[in-house]
Amino acid sequence: MPGKAKLANKPREKCGVVGISLEDRDAARSLYYSLYALQHRGQESAGIVTHDGFQQHEHVEMGLVGDAFDESDIEQLPGTQGIGHVRYPTAGGVNECCAQPFSVSFKSGSLGLAHNGNLVNDGEVRDQLEARGHAFTSNGDTEVIAHDLARNLLDEGLVSAVRETVQRIHGSYSLTVMHGEKVLGVRDPQGNRPLVLGKVDDGYVLASESSAIDTLGGERIRDVEPGELVILEPNGAGYESYQVADKPQTAHCFFEHVYFARPDSVLDDHLVYEVRRELGRKLWEESGIETDVVMPVPDSGRAFASGYAEAANDVGAKTEFAEGLMKNRYVGRTFIMPTQGEREQAVRLKLNPIKSTIDGRTVTLIDDSIVRGTTSSQLIELLYEAGAEEVHVRIGSPSIIAPCYMGIDMKTREELIAANRSVEDVRDEIGADSLQYISIDAITKALDSSSDDLCLGCVTGEYPYDIEGEDLDRDISRPTFGSADNTAD
Incomplete structure (x- = not known):
């Protein structure tokens, strides 16, 4: 995917780690x-690093997991311990040096x-590492963490080295690290960002989500x-735990x-x-409207729509839950198409209405979010073309708005449809008969x-860290830091 992609119609996560x-x-x-199991968290590259007790082995390629590895690649990664990664880039380039x-x-x-x-x-x-002689091969923040940790390991034991790096770097991260024969997880x-610990019959697993542990037949x-x-x-002999940083106000990503x-x-x-089902129920409580049918935008809106219905x-509302849009799973992401016309065509290739569910009926369409609004407006147009009398969006x-x-691919306000717009303005833009979002209180x-324990920056404009260029007035105790020099040595 050469060049810079436009903002996705859906927000994109950065990565999955294991x-x-x-x-x-x-x-x-x-x-x-x-x-x-973590492929949904990143589709640009995939990689594995293992250690066989003597040396480290690695295989990192661009593309999906199934394209990045074949049987011979797996066989050339010996060792009973290792780490893996799938990537969607939000910092650094879209190329092999950042995989x-x-x-x-x-x-x-x-x-x-x-x-x-x-x-x-x-x-x-x-900048400070470069001043000390470190040479970087990428523009990504991951290499910064790796170099800082490696520098600390020259002078410190493993736990102290991690503690030094955690005190030095600021932001969101879940890390899996391979150092010698030991696998580390740091949150x-x-x-x-999430990180989960699990057990399999003959060892232990760290992963971004518990579904990866389930895939291995393990237990969270x-x-x-x-x-x-x-x-x-x-x-797989066991695991040790160390608290390497004080826990201030948490900021779990609600998204x-x-x-x-x-x-x-x-x-x-x-x-x-x-x-998600509970959010769907609360969405009905806050802004429910009785229509003939409630349908999800597949697949992300399904659990919400189920709870709403x-x-x-x-x-006692006489509202039917039904699938009104069928998804073609073999169509790629629409936002990488080079022209707006092609992106609109790709949406029609990806989602096709079931006319018998829609024709002559009032419809409530449920989705998880609206980012740019392009897909929402096209889907509403499709529903009207299929005979919908009214389309209400929840x-x-x-x-x-921000x-x-x-670590989520939502970088500028210019491409966010709700930034500096009222709900009514957005409703008019996407062409719905009504539009309502769920409240932060329901979340x-x-x-x-x-709300003080969640990161809600994209929906409030108030962030858990001070961000250069952002005017923050969040009245909870945010972590404050001096310069990196004050915590490095």
Whole structure:
């Protein structure tokens, strides 16, 4: 995908990470299966790094997991422990030099690092490392983390080195790290990005989502705590845990539950599917409208629509839940098409209306979010062409009004349809008879949380970290830091 892609019609996550330590069998195949389970989190590149007790082995390629690896690639990755990564770029280029895991060789050995998230001070740390003689091969923030950790490992033990790096880097991150025969998992002090610890018969697993652990026939143990380091011992012998950073106000990304994570994953002790159904029920409570049929935008709107229809029927509304749009799963993402006309054509190739469900009926269309609005307006047009008398749109997240700096591909306000627009303006733009978003209060209730413990930056414009160029007035205690020099040595 050469050049810079336009903002997606849906927000895109940055990455998925995994780390595995097994007793007496190579980890590469299990890592491969885990990456397949996390493919939804990144489709640009895939990679695995293993260690056989003597040296590190790696295979990193552009493309989907199934394209990046074949049987011979797996066979050439010996070792009972390793890490893996799937990537969607939000920091760094779309090329092989930014694919992960990122490997560094240094005096004390080798290091492989996989990163999900986004640093907000990587430029500052990079400048200081370059002044100390470090040479960088990419413009991504992952290499900054790898170089800083490698530098600390020259002078410190493993736990102290990780603690030094965590104090130095600021932003969102879940990391899996391969250092010698040990696999490490690190979650940022506010827990913005997810990381889960699990057990298989002959070892332990760290992964962005519990669904990857399920794929291996394992069991989720728990979420890695914000600011926690988990070290998987060699040969699946066990794990150790260290708190390497104080836990300030947490800032869990609410969009993991709304859109990014697989519905069958458990994140921060919540089954994602049930959260989405509960949000659908609350959406009915807040802005329900009785129509002939309620239908989801596949696949992301399905759980919301199910909960919405259930809540409607519980109070006697005569609303049918039905699939009114069929998805062609063999069509690529529409936002990489070179012209707007081609993107519009691709939407019609991807989603086709079922006219018997729609013709002559009033419709409520349920989706998880509206980013740019292009897809929403085209789908509403399709429904009217299929004979819908009215189309009412209900959205399972608050309106997205601001960029994300924590690892989601929403960088500018200019392409966000709801930025500086009222709900009525957006409704008019997409051509719906009515439009309502769910409230932030409903999000917090569905997650049994306080808004102070969630990252809501894209829907409030208030962020868990001070962002250069953003005017912040969030009245909770945000972490504050001096310059990187004050925490480095």
